[in-house]
Amino acid sequence: MPYTISRPLRVIQWTTGNIGRRSLHAIIARPDLELVGVYAHGADKVGIDAAELAGWPEPTGIAATNDIGALLATKPDACCYNPLWPSIDELELLLESGVNVCTSAAWITGAKQTSADRARIQMACERGQSSIFGSGAHPGMTNTVAMVLSGACERVDEIRITESVDCSTYESAATQTAMGFSQDPDTPGLAENVQAESEVFAESAAMMADAIGADLDRITFDVTFTAATGDTDLGFMTIPEGTVAGVHGYHRGWVGDRNVVSVGFNWTMGNHVEPPKPLEHGHVIQVFGVPNMRTVLHCLPPKDWAEPGFMGLGMIYTAMPVTNAVPAVVAAEPGIVTLADLPPITGRFAG
Structure with missing residues (x-):
């Protein structure tokens, strides 16, 4: 060591x-x-x-x-x-x-x-x-895995990481509302608010770009909001029909007109939503180049897991990359x- x-x-x-x-x-x-x-x-x-x-x-x-x-x-x-x-x-x-x-x-x-x-x-x-x-988990562990995967490539064209999950088990109404959920998708400034709330993803994108030797010209953000087709009561908050139930966005780093790094999320809450891309219930990590590399990280309970639900697992997954x-x-x-x-x-x- x-x-x-x-x-x-x-x-x-x-x-x-x-x-x-x-x-x-x-x-x-x-x-x-x-x-x-x-x-x-x-x-x-x-x-x-x-x-x-x-x-x-x-x-x-x-x-x-x-x-x-x-x-x-x-x-x-x-x-x-x-x-x-x-x-x-x-x-x-x-x-x-x-x-x-x-x-x-x-x-x-x-x-x-x-x-x-x-x-x-x-x-x-x-x-x-x-x-x-x-x-943390994302960003954090996902960036580590992406950078390791890039080590198998002769040439790296793009690293793309997507957290593709249903967020309904994360019981923090303040956090979810800040990320756009339960709000009118046409709310002025909503995209800018989500960009600011998730700016740490841009930090991780820049870090990966530096690791692979890419000198970024700029970092952009794009997001798509998907409205709920029905009401959902999650207990700790509600997602009324017509409000945001899906958030799909990326912080992207560019060299000229080439998108070199992308770190983002495909999040949903509740059952009444069809996201732009199907959920993969994990972290999708892709390295495009020679060769292309792809993996999906799933956080799963051990056989002796006694807590109800899976929120605790996600918190361990977030905490341990820091504590360790x-x-x-x-x-x-x-x-x-x-x-x-x-x-x-x-x-x-x-x-």
């Missing part, structure tokens, strides 16, 4: 929502990681043992807190940072304190941030001699590091 660990790495978990609690569970389980703190976003979680928040069977003795100073006082090597959106203030504080950050919070290269905010992060890394790394990267990120050179910079990230054998 390109790095060695002489002691368990000290890690704090930042938030314990859908993704964060899966990360927390994995940190507790790994002998090469030592949980030293948990940041609680909500006051109702302050004082609760990490085991209860993560669904771990035995108490850890680590209580969640909203005291950032107390967390930094534990001298962590790394932080698994899992809010929905990144806070530049929080990231700057962690990084300048010498804490390496591994995050699922809409971060791949930081390019969607303002130039001033991205500069703040870079300078914080320099001051703290720390690194920040972003990943902790040792590599701690060993990395200071600064903003990406999937293209790190050695392959692997899981751990449960011996």
Whole structure:
């Protein structure tokens, strides 16, 4: 391996929502990681043992807190940072304190941030001699697989990744509405809003282009909204007839008039919709060139899966590319590091 660990790495978990609690569970389980703190976003979680928040069977003795100073006082090597959106203030504080950050919070290269905010992060890394790394399922794991597949090609013409799924099991009305679902498809500015909400996909497209040696001229976005043919009640939100029930879009990178990288989604919600392309219920990863390469990633339950539904699996799939990267990120050179910079990230054998 390109790095060695002489002691368990000290890690704090930042938030314990859908993704964060899966990360927390994995940190507790790994002998090469030592949980030293948990940041609680909500006051109702302050004082609760990490085991209860993560669904771990035995108490850890680590209580969640909203005291950032107390967390930094534990001298962590790394932080698994899992809010929905990144806070530049929080990231700057962690990084300048010498804490390496591994995050699922809409971060791949930081390019969607303002130039001033991205500069703040870079300078914080320099001051703290720390690194920040972003990943997840998509973008994240899908980009890794695409770049690996490209290694089988003599010539790469285009990399295209499509998340082709029914999103109905992701019970976050705010997130789904922000992505256009349940809104009038003719709402002014809807496409621009979806573009902004999904800008991290553009970051991943640019990262892959750089990895294959393509100097992009521009990145564009296109999207098609499909209206529901009937009402759907999903419990946590409704999709009325005539509102958006399908979103099919891509962030595309171009060299001249050639589309070199495309990262996007073919999403539906509810049963009353016919998307422009049939769902493949997974991540479709294609590399066009010599030869053409294609695979579909499916996230499937193990035989002993006891949770109802599959939302938990998706959260694990999103959390683990970040949590499992902790040792590599701690060993990395200071600064903003990406999937293209790190050695392959692997899981751990449960011996």
